[in-house]
Amino acid sequence: xxxxxxAAALAACAGLxxxxxxxxxxxxxxxxxxxxxxxxxxxxxxxGLFSGPTRYVSLATTAFFGVGAYTVAVLxxxxxxxxxLLIATAIGAVxxxxxxxxxxxxxxxxxxxxxFGLAELIRQLVIWFEVNxxxxxxxxxxxxxxxxxxxxxxxxxxxxxxVIGWLIERSRLGFALRIIGEDETVAKHCGINVTVAxxxxxxxxxxxxxxxxxxMAPRWTYIEPSIVFNATISFEVVIMALLGGAHRLWGPALGxxxxxxxxxxxxxxxxxxxxxxxxxxFLLIVYALPAGVVGLWDNFRRQWRPRRVEQEAxx
Amino acid sequence: MMASTVLEIKGLVRAFGGLVAVxxxxxxxxxxxxxxxxxxxGSGKTTALNLVSGVLRPDSGxxxxxxxxxxxxxxxxIARLGLGRTFQLVRVLDGMNCAENVRAGLAFxxxxxxxxxxxxxxxxxxxxxxxKDADQRMATELTYIDRKRLELARALALxxxxxxxxxxxxxxxxxELLIGIALIRSLKEEGLSILLVEHVMDAIRSLCDRCVVxxxxxxxxxxxxxxxxxxxxxxxxxxxxxxxx
Numbered sequence: 001x002x003x004x005x006x007a008a009a010l011a012a013c014a015g016l017x018x019x020x021x022x023x024x025x026x027x028x029x030x031x032x033x034x035x036x037x038x039x040x041x042x043x044x045x046x047x048g049l050f051s052g053p054t055r056y057v058s059l060a061t062t063a064f065f066g067v068g069a070y071t072v073a074v075l076x077x078x079x080x081x082x083x084x085l086l087i088a089t090a091i092g093a094v095x096x097x098x099x100x101x102x103x104x105x106x107x108x109x110x111x112x113x114x115x116f117g118l119a120e121l122i123r124q125l126v127i128w129f130e131v132n133x134x135x136x137x138x139x140x141x142x143x144x145x146x147x148x149x150x151x152x153x154x155x156x157x158x159x160x161x162x163v164i165g166w167l168i169e170r171s172r173l174g175f176a177l178r179i180i181g182e183d184e185t186v187a188k189h190c191g192i193n194v195t196v197a198x199x200x201x202x203x204x205x206x207x208x209x210x211x212x213x214x215x216m217a218p219r220w221t222y223i224e225p226s227i228v229f230n231a232t233i234s235f236e237v238v239i240m241a242l243l244g245g246a247h248r249l250w251g252p253a254l255g256x257x258x259x260x261x262x263x264x265x266x267x268x269x270x271x272x273x274x275x276x277x278x279x280x281x282f283l284l285i286v287y288a289l290p291a292g293v294v295g296l297w298d299n300f301r302r303q304w305r306p307r308r309v310e311q312e313a314x315x
Numbered sequence: 316m317m318a319s320t321v322l323e324i325k326g327l328v329r330a331f332g333g334l335v336a337v338x339x340x341x342x343x344x345x346x347x348x349x350x351x352x353x354x355x356x357g358s359g360k361t362t363a364l365n366l367v368s369g370v371l372r373p374d375s376g377x378x379x380x381x382x383x384x385x386x387x388x389x390x391x392x393i394a395r396l397g398l399g400r401t402f403q404l405v406r407v408l409d410g411m412n413c414a415e416n417v418r419a420g421l422a423f424x425x426x427x428x429x430x431x432x433x434x435x436x437x438x439x440x441x442x443x444x445x446x447k448d449a450d451q452r453m454a455t456e457l458t459y460i461d462r463k464r465l466e467l468a469r470a471l472a473l474x475x476x477x478x479x480x481x482x483x484x485x486x487x488x489x490x491e492l493l494i495g496i497a498l499i500r501s502l503k504e505e506g507l508s509i510l511l512v513e514h515v516m517d518a519i520r521s522l523c524d525r526c527v528v529x530x531x532x533x534x535x536x537x538x539x540x541x542x543x544x545x546x547x548x549x550x551x552x553x554x555x556x557x558x559x560x
Binding site for chain 1: 368369370389390391392394395399400402406407408409410411418419420422423424425469470473
């Protein structure tokens with residue numbers, strides 16, 4: 001077993017090295033595609049960190065993403081880049097704590113609608129502020145960040161989201177969230193402070209989404225609320241995580257990669273009908289694969305395991 | 316409050332709209348005692364348990380548990396003080412195996428155990444309730460009585476000073492019932508204090524030191540099982556007033 005672990009670790013390192021060297025060898029189109037893949041991998045995995053164990057479906061992804069992008073648009077030229085990212089982290093975290101404390105007492109469906117409304121509310125607030133106070137419609141993002149830098153930053157963020165997710169899974173916090181997802185009443189009677197547990201994980205998840213928005217902002221050079229507070233991002237992330245299977249750390253990535261490629265293809269081939277086709281795909285996923293790709297894999301293993309146990313019992 | 320009293324409830328009131336579900340309830344559970352909370356359906360028993368375990372906040376009244384005033388305290392804090400509970404409709408964690416179900420009760424206890432100790436403690440608790448070698452089985456694979464046992468093991472994992480059992484014996488067949496009664500009695504012999512809501516008369520007679528009977532939110536009788544079960548007010552509450560009265 002430990003030999004297999006070592007092999008897996010080595011394979012992961014080798015894979016990471018290949019990914020890190022990728023921008024040196026590919027052209028601008030494939031670099032842009034790779035950035036898109038990383039962006040949605042981090043967003044979907046971060047979404048799954050919270051929504052996987054708790055089964056709360058959040059549509060607030062774009063709220064955090066947009067706030068991250070706007071932090072860069074406002075502060076990008078004024079402050080050194082690492083400081084800008086740090087401030088984006090802090091803003092995302094504070095926002096998540098406030099939203100978490102006010103919404104996580106809500107039940108499932110109310111939570112979905114609230115988070116959807118929240119993203120719209122923040123978009124409208126930004127528009128109102130920009131039009132009435134800053135007197136601009138959009139903002140130019142002039143920072144000295146190349147596409148390659150964006151790629152490497154997203155890659156680092158992807159590594160961070162997997163490492164932190166892995167650590168959470170093995171921690172008491174991760175166990176607490178699984179219990180909450182199973183039965184919140186039981187969780188409370190086991191001595192779990194469910195509010196603290198949920199808000200903590202919601203915040204960790206939101207910080208990653210905010211950072212993706214911040215890192216992606218220089219890519220557009222011009223941003224406005226309708227670009228970065230786009231509800232489609234929230235829905236796409238949910239579809240990806242559900243396709244992959246949100247109850248496993250590596251599940252959402254399994255959905256993010258094929259769907260990003262598919263959406264890319266659809267947007268290029270059927271620019272007017274892509275949203276419609278996306279909706280049909282969403283329905284098919286929910287009907288055909290309720291537990292995602294990961295669920296298929298688990299079923300396969302479960303069918304295989306009892307036979308092995310029987311054989312062991314006979315032996 | 317006497318040193319030997321684990322739970323003391325005074326003047327407890329909780330209303331839902333116009334319905335007063337628990338009305339001026341006074342009761343105590345002494346250390347090492349099994350107290351039965353009886354009464355017809357809808358008399359306020361489960362509401363009383365929910366007030367004690369913090370699921371509901373009382374409108375007024377006092378609840379003292381293990382030296383703390385717990386009226387209105389959050390459920391998880393009450394649990395950490397040592398209040399274990401099972402539910403009227405059995406609640407186990409179906410997505411987890413038996414060992415994980417019990418670890419749920421162990422992992423958040425103020426006296427933390429190391430990982431290895433926790434696994435050993437989970438297996439010990441499973442054996443304690445009669446689920447030997449079940450640690451790796453999924454909760455969904457268990458029979459009804461074994462699910463009840465698993466829920467009890469999780470409650471015991473909190474090292475409770477008081478155990479609340481909400482109809483833990485309901486739905487068991489006659490032979491399972493004997494096993495269940497023996498199990499609860501063995502917990503009492505270990506010195507555990509238990510407050511149980513129950514309808515199974517044999518269980519009440521053989522287990523309870525004392526009973527409190529509720530009807531329409533009020534306490535209508537209190538005393539030994541034989542005394543309360545022959546009390547005319549209790550019989551009337553359960554069966555209605557005699558036709559010729």
